[in-house]
Amino acid sequence: MNPQFNESTLLVVDDEKQNRLLLTELFEGEYKVIQAKNGLQALERARSHAPDLILLDVLMPEMDGMATIRALKREDATRNIPVIFITALDSPTDEEQGLNLGAVDYIAKPFHPSIVRVRVRNHLQIVHQRRLLEQLAALDGLTGIPNRRRFDESYALEWRRCQRAGQPLSLVVADVDHFKAYNDTLGHAAGDRVLQEVAAVLRQCARRPGDLAARYGGEEFVLLLPETGAQEAQMLAEELRAKLEARGLTHPASPVGASVTLSIGGASSTPMQAEADPAFFPLADAALYQAKASGRNCVRW
Ligand code: GH3
Ligand code: MG
Ligand code: MG
Ligand code: MG
Secondary structure, X not given: OOHHHHHOEEEEEOOOHHHHHHHHHHHOOOOEEEEEOOHHHHHHHHHHHOOOEEEEOOOOOOOOHHHHHHHHHHOOOOOOOOEEEEEOOOOHHHHHHHHHXXXXXXXXXXXXXXXXXXXXXXXXXXXXXXXXHHHXXXXXXXXXXXXXXXXXXXXXXXXXXXXXXXXXXXXXXXXXXXXXXXXXXXOHHHHHHHHHHHHHHHHHHOOOOOOEEEEEEOOEEEEEEEOOOHHHHHHHHHHHHHHHHHHOOEOOOOOOOOEOXXXXXXXXXXXXXXOOOOOOHHHHHHHHHHHHHOOOOOEEO
């Protein structure tokens, strides 16, 4: 089995201690198991522990299993955690209601332990596959760094975060100089390798945990730098430009110099409360245009 499976966490929710123990014993050897004895505790543990799957009883005092799953589905943090009902309520109507509320499975008590184990394992496999797909969907296939989809998400998110915190946000846009000519003289495959090199250098410049290096499209790359003002960001942009030039990737057709170079534009802003949408990409883009117009292989702000 995939080793990542063993790191899965199950949340067992049941008001009866005996049932919680039974299920915990059944899974303890394979996964990490945490427990909750009522719906409210289940919500709280689901938020704080982000379990991979929830085994949920229906009949519980105060907040029953149906109310609990409704609450789980209302919150972003818990919405995607698969829920399997394990319950003494075994009528088709109850089962239909449970599945309609978004449960991935419905198991009647008394249950066969070996069947419950297999069902849980199958659902965890789907969880695992979905995570892999989500990761892949955010990465650029050629360079392995985050793609534009991922950048757009982070751009909006970090803008709001900096807006709340009253912190500056900086954006660096880098474009390979005369790249069409590079492809035309050395071939598309060699061009692809250049893009991989650019991505590697860019990645080195995204040092802090919140920094994001991404391929925006074609031969255009971006660095998103939260809580970073213009001065610091300009130094990073210059470092990026110098580092790539220093790699000395031969570009026989470049009017700029003997090696592959980048033109870089940047912008910094402390988002105002009134600005609802992130709005300074055009500024960085205009600065990039200036860098191109100023002879390329330079940084403009
Ligand atoms: P400038 O200095 O003004 O930026 O000139 P340029 O030639 O770099 O700009 P232009 O936009 O004319 O050309 C971009 C080139 O990038 C054309 C396109 O074929 C190439 N390109 C875009 N994506 C890829 C890719 O994934 N692989 C390769 N090898 N080339 C790519
Ligand atoms: Mg119960
Ligand atoms: Mg371009
Ligand atoms: Mg270019």
